[in-house]
Amino acid sequence: MQLQIQGLTRRFGDFVANDAIDLTIEPGEIHCLLGENGAGKSTLMNMLYGLLEPSDGQILLDGEPVTFTSPKDAINAGIGMVHQHFMLVPVFTVAENVMLGREGGPVLNRGAAARKVRELSERYGLHVDPKARVEDIPVGVQQRVEILKALANDAKILILDEPTAVLTPQEIDELMEIMRQLKARGTSIIFITHKLREVKAVGDRISVIRRGKLVGTAEPTASEAELAEMMVGRAVKLTVDKDAPHVGAPVLEVRNLTIIDPRGHEVVKNVSLEARAGEVLGIAGVQGNGQTELIKSLLGLVRPSAGEVMLDGDEITRLGPRRTLEAGIGYIPEDRSHDGYVAEFSVRENLVLDLYRSDEFSSGPALKLAAIEANADHRIEEFDIRTTSRETPVGSLSGGNQQKVVVAREFSRPLKVLIASQPTRGVDVGSIEFIHKRIIAERDKGTAVIIISTELDEIFALSDRIAVMYDGRVVDTVSPDIQREEIGLLMAGGTKDAGTNQGGAA
Amino acid sequence: MSGKRRFRLDGKWVDSVLTTVAAIFLALFIGAVLIALSNEDVVDSMGYFFVYPWDFFSRSFDVVGQSYGKLISASLGSGDALANTLNRSAPLICAGLGVSLAFRSGLFNIGAQGQIILGTLAASYVGFTWDLPGPILLLASVAAGILAGAFWGAIAGFLKAVAGAHEVISTIMLNQVAALGVLAYALSEMKAFQKPGDTLGLPQSPPVPDKAAFPELFGVHLGVVLALVAAAIVWWLLNRSTLGFELRSVGSNPEASRTAGMSTAKVFILTMAIAGALSGLAACMFINGDQASNNESLVGSVGFDAITVALLGRGTPLGSVLAGFLFGALAVGGGAMQTTDAGTAPEVVQVIQSLIVLFVAAPAAVRWLVRQRRKEPTSTFAAKGVTP
Numbered sequence: 001m002q003l004q005i006q007g008l009t010r011r012f013g014d015f016v017a018n019d020a021i022d023l024t025i026e027p028g029e030i031h032c033l034l035g036e037n038g039a040g041k042s043t044l045m046n047m048l049y050g051l052l053e054p055s056d057g058q059i060l061l062d063g064e065p066v067t068f069t070s071p072k073d074a075i076n077a078g079i080g081m082v083h084q085h086f087m088l089v090p091v092f093t094v095a096e097n098v099m100l101g102r103e104g105g106p107v108l109n110r111g112a113a114a115r116k117v118r119e120l121s122e123r124y125g126l127h128v129d130p131k132a133r134v135e136d137i138p139v140g141v142q143q144r145v146e147i148l149k150a151l152a153n154d155a156k157i158l159i160l161d162e163p164t165a166v167l168t169p170q171e172i173d174e175l176m177e178i179m180r181q182l183k184a185r186g187t188s189i190i191f192i193t194h195k196l197r198e199v200k201a202v203g204d205r206i207s208v209i210r211r212g213k214l215v216g217t218a219e220p221t222a223s224e225a226e227l228a229e230m231m232v233g234r235a236v237k238l239t240v241d242k243d244a245p246h247v248g249a250p251v252l253e254v255r256n257l258t259i260i261d262p263r264g265h266e267v268v269k270n271v272s273l274e275a276r277a278g279e280v281l282g283i284a285g286v287q288g289n290g291q292t293e294l295i296k297s298l299l300g301l302v303r304p305s306a307g308e309v310m311l312d313g314d315e316i317t318r319l320g321p322r323r324t325l326e327a328g329i330g331y332i333p334e335d336r337s338h339d340g341y342v343a344e345f346s347v348r349e350n351l352v353l354d355l356y357r358s359d360e361f362s363s364g365p366a367l368k369l370a371a372i373e374a375n376a377d378h379r380i381e382e383f384d385i386r387t388t389s390r391e392t393p394v395g396s397l398s399g400g401n402q403q404k405v406v407v408a409r410e411f412s413r414p415l416k417v418l419i420a421s422q423p424t425r426g427v428d429v430g431s432i433e434f435i436h437k438r439i440i441a442e443r444d445k446g447t448a449v450i451i452i453s454t455e456l457d458e459i460f461a462l463s464d465r466i467a468v469m470y471d472g473r474v475v476d477t478v479s480p481d482i483q484r485e486e487i488g489l490l491m492a493g494g495t496k497d498a499g500t501n502q503g504g505a506a
Numbered sequence: 507m508s509g510k511r512r513f514r515l516d517g518k519w520v521d522s523v524l525t526t527v528a529a530i531f532l533a534l535f536i537g538a539v540l541i542a543l544s545n546e547d548v549v550d551s552m553g554y555f556f557v558y559p560w561d562f563f564s565r566s567f568d569v570v571g572q573s574y575g576k577l578i579s580a581s582l583g584s585g586d587a588l589a590n591t592l593n594r595s596a597p598l599i600c601a602g603l604g605v606s607l608a609f610r611s612g613l614f615n616i617g618a619q620g621q622i623i624l625g626t627l628a629a630s631y632v633g634f635t636w637d638l639p640g641p642i643l644l645l646a647s648v649a650a651g652i653l654a655g656a657f658w659g660a661i662a663g664f665l666k667a668v669a670g671a672h673e674v675i676s677t678i679m680l681n682q683v684a685a686l687g688v689l690a691y692a693l694s695e696m697k698a699f700q701k702p703g704d705t706l707g708l709p710q711s712p713p714v715p716d717k718a719a720f721p722e723l724f725g726v727h728l729g730v731v732l733a734l735v736a737a738a739i740v741w742w743l744l745n746r747s748t749l750g751f752e753l754r755s756v757g758s759n760p761e762a763s764r765t766a767g768m769s770t771a772k773v774f775i776l777t778m779a780i781a782g783a784l785s786g787l788a789a790c791m792f793i794n795g796d797q798a799s800n801n802e803s804l805v806g807s808v809g810f811d812a813i814t815v816a817l818l819g820r821g822t823p824l825g826s827v828l829a830g831f832l833f834g835a836l837a838v839g840g841g842a843m844q845t846t847d848a849g850t851a852p853e854v855v856q857v858i859q860s861l862i863v864l865f866v867a868a869p870a871a872v873r874w875l876v877r878q879r880r881k882e883p884t885s886t887f888a889a890k891g892v893t894p
Contacts, residue, residue, distance in 0.1 A: 322767030
């Protein structure tokens with residue numbers, strides 16, 4: 001089925017979110033839609049999926065104009081969408097989720113649903129167990145269930161909205177394989193992302209949206225630098241400029257740390273690390289190998305069951321978050337909307353979320369409003385936070401700007417250690433460049449920096465030393481000159497010398 | 507884009523005021539229908555509606571006009587009426603503030619009733635037993651009421667912070683304990699709380715002496731001023747203090763608050779203690795304001811009305827004051843409707859109150875009903891819905 005978009009425009013009041021967009025998606029094509037956060041990708045897709053009505057222009061399927069007033073219309077017309085946040089019922093099985101909304105009559109036919117799931121998963125090479133409960137399966141498999149849901153509705157055109165944001169590198173490879181399979185069977189895919197590498201790996205054509213306008217269509221042979229420039233509107237540096245580090249004394253020392261999670265699993269096993277002044281220590285590893293727990297315990301959010309954390313020779317293992325922060329640790333959390341900011345709070349308030357107790361911003365029980373406002377104006381300018389005003393709720397900013405608020409806050413007090421977990425996840429290219437620059441600047445001020453990232457590119461770009469975690473252990477600490485393949489092997493549980501697989505949980 | 511988002515913020519504010527006003531009028535309209543249909547003359551005229559419809563309309567209009575006329579004149583029509591309304595509003599405002607404050611920290615405080623009951627016991631006990639000079643006795647009695655309410659509120663906060671007990675369940679249970687356990691026991695079994703020589707069989711305390719009563723000016727007692735001062739303090743606490751910052755932060759995102767070094771346990775306990783203190787102050791409106799004898803039906807359902815006040819006031823101090831005043835006026839005026847020729851039952855007012863809150867809780871329905879529904883969502887981000 002061919003999808004044509006002609007002059008599609010969407011206004012919100014006097015703001016034009018999509019400005020006369022023309023686009024054609026050919027049958028069996030993987031069409032990438034590239035753009036920064038807030039560029040208008042989601043608005044366009046919401047119009048295609050019947051969630052928003054266009055202000056102007058039209059949508060044609062195989063040359064016939066169509067109008068969608070609800071997702072139901074779009075689904076009936078053969079358009080399926082996998083949202084960034086899954087629309088699954090966690091306690092239902094895969095089969096139940098797939099037949100959700102198509103129960104057909106008062107009696108549930110579970111057998112038929114399971115058969116349908118099995119048949120679809122065989123046809124498209126999407127391996128899932130129809131009887132597994134959704135809450136028990138990994139994120140990557142949940143995404144397959146979403147794709148199956150769309151396929152069960154006979155989708156001819158599949159919209160994937162930032163599908164890789166939640167996946168591990170291996171799951172991303174698997175997803176791309178699935179996308180190729182779907183394409184081979186004639187399904188068109190609209191793949192929304194802002195990751196250049198993925199676009200080049202899987203796309204047939206690449207359309208770039210910037211500030212609501214379609215700025216051009218490129219072939220996957222275009223270089224990453226060219227694509228980034230189209231996306232941001234200016235030349236972007238994809239590598240980080242940095243000098244050799246001036247490494248000082250160890251600031252943060254982790255000794256024989258062991259963490260047992262609430263379910264009784266040992267998630268961090270006897271880890272020892274040290275972060276040194278003026279140096280970036282990268283912690284690489286596939287998500288779920290203990291990094292999250294390790295970092296939370298450094299901050300005092302999780303109590304380790306054994307071992308200790310020392311800051312400048314003082315034990316901080318059991319201080320709790322407030323006193324750990326006050327001792328000079330800065331923390332950029334992995335999941336910013338969950339741990340990093342309060343969505344309903346304004347930019348001004350979020351910029352002092354962990355600073356309001358200081359003498360600068362409060363005296364006794366009273367907040368110093370003028371100082372908080374001045375701080376906000378200053379940080380908004382310094383960190384180029386794109387917001388209407390300091391009173392705008394952070395929840396309504398784009399992802400990149402939300403992250404800048406968190407980064408600005410953590411960089412606005414003197415730090416001994418900066419812990420940045422996935423500092424650029426879901427952040428657009430322009431902001432990544434900026435955040436990386438600030439991290440290196442912090443290093444050069446003599447702060448010990450710890451970066452945790454599942455993106456190897458980021459680890460390589462920033463780190464002076466790389467610790468690799470697998471199955472709760474630090475399997476090795478290596479120099480960033482090491483080959484990608486070698487680190488990949490370590491991340492998968494092999495050792496550098498022997499290459500033996502230790503097995504265990506992945 | 508810039509002009510756009512400003513509009514969204516202002517628009518939201520205007521929207522909520524419009525919805526509230528629309529809800530009030532809609533509820534009054536349905537109330538009018540009820541008043542008309544519950545009147546015998548109107549019902550009679552329906553029997554010959556198709557022969558002479560005018561009778562039905564004129565009688566309905568007459569009955570509704572009489573009832574609502576009385577509602578307004580009895581609550582706002584004279585100095586006395588207004589004073590009466592203000593005195594009646596004071597406990598609603600105080601307890602509404604307590605529920606609002608808890609809302610803002612993410613706690614659904616159903617426990618105002620129990621906190622008020624504890625407050626009445628403490629305030630009246632201190633008021634009629636302690637022998638202190640005038641103003642000091644008043645101060646001690648009010649302080650006792652506030653502290654008792656704070657104590658009862660803090661229990662729920664403590665259970666939440668330490669044991670993870672859900673505050674809705676614990677406050678409901680604490681209400682039961684307060685009403686059936688503490689109040690009933692104290693009044694019927696404990697000599698210290700009883701009115702000496704009371705042989706009527708109704709267990710009650712004596713009223714506090716005049717020196718422990720709020721002074722009055724033009725029929726308005728000091729408690730009304732205290733309620734407004736409390737609202738100002740709550741506003742300051744929420745918007746200008748570090749505790750309020752923590753409270754709102756925990757209410758919106760407890761995880762991020764913990765990560766930023768805040769103690770959710772501290773916030774839960776303190777918030778519930780302050781909410782309880784405000785309910786305790788509400789109790790003083792009965793004991794020190796009305797100089798009432800404490801008995802099992804003294805406070806009625808004021809602690810539950812406080813929840814509706816907080817809902818209607820949208821969790822803001824100003825909103826609680828306005829909603830408390832509205833409900834106070836409805837309560838005073840509603841009772842007076844019975845005295846008209848139409849003889850409308852005062853229960854209609856309770857229906858109106860409930861309908862107002864129901865309509866406020868379902869703003870979409872109200873917008874649809876008054877046809878002010880906007881076709882366009884007002885922001886890109888609202889439209890995005892699923893993306894963060």
